[in-house]
């Protein structure tokens with residue numbers, strides 16, 4: 656498919672701030688934000704509902720075919736639709752996140768989402784975040800960012816979010832969970848989390864959200880994006 660749009664790819668580990676920053680950059684540039692993690696999460700929710708364990712690759716691969724995922728936008732916010740049901744409000748739990756991390760390692764699950772992700776970027780200016788956007792999904796993206804932050808900073812952010820929601824949690828456990836999830840995402844055989852050779856590394860540990868957004872826009876401008 657011929658690409659007629661400007662694409663920004665943002666990859667990086669869980670909790671690095673990708674979605675918050677991508678949403679902000681999308682607003683500032685008038686781009687569409689595509690959250691690919693939400694698609695893996697919607698599939699994970701489907702597997703949980705089917706009662707399939709994360710280790711059962713055969714059953715997951717079979718079930719993946721029946722999980723129809725589409726997205727639509729409401730007031731600029733991405734909504735994930737699973738077999739006709741808007742599941743956007745049901746996919747943010749740790750349980751769904753861990754299931755998504757485990758099942759996204761299976762080729763059948765990734766293959767199921769590949770065309771949807773590529774098609775979205777073909778005709779629309781998008782900023783797409785995930786783990787393999789710069790390396791696999793959009794290897795010709797105009798600008799690629801690898802956004803990271805230390806595991807402690809990421810755990811603290813997550814801890815504050817959970818506390819604000821009134822949930823009981825433990826900082827050490829959250830950090831351990833983040834380290835384990837990174838490890839899983841980086842060492843899986845297919846589409847592991849890694850920095851594309853032509854991606855710009857941004858460590859947001861000591862930066863504000865605005866500073867990271869500015870940096871990303873700067874990278875895009877240096878890669879040919881015209882802004883008024």
Ligand code: DC
Pocket residue numbers: 669670691692693695696752755756757759760784785786787788836840
């Ligand atoms: O970004 P997130 O936490 O919502 O993603 C949930 C899981 O989905 C993450 O642990 C790894 C997987 N994922 C992936 O494998 N590839 C992507 N492009 C996006 C997410």
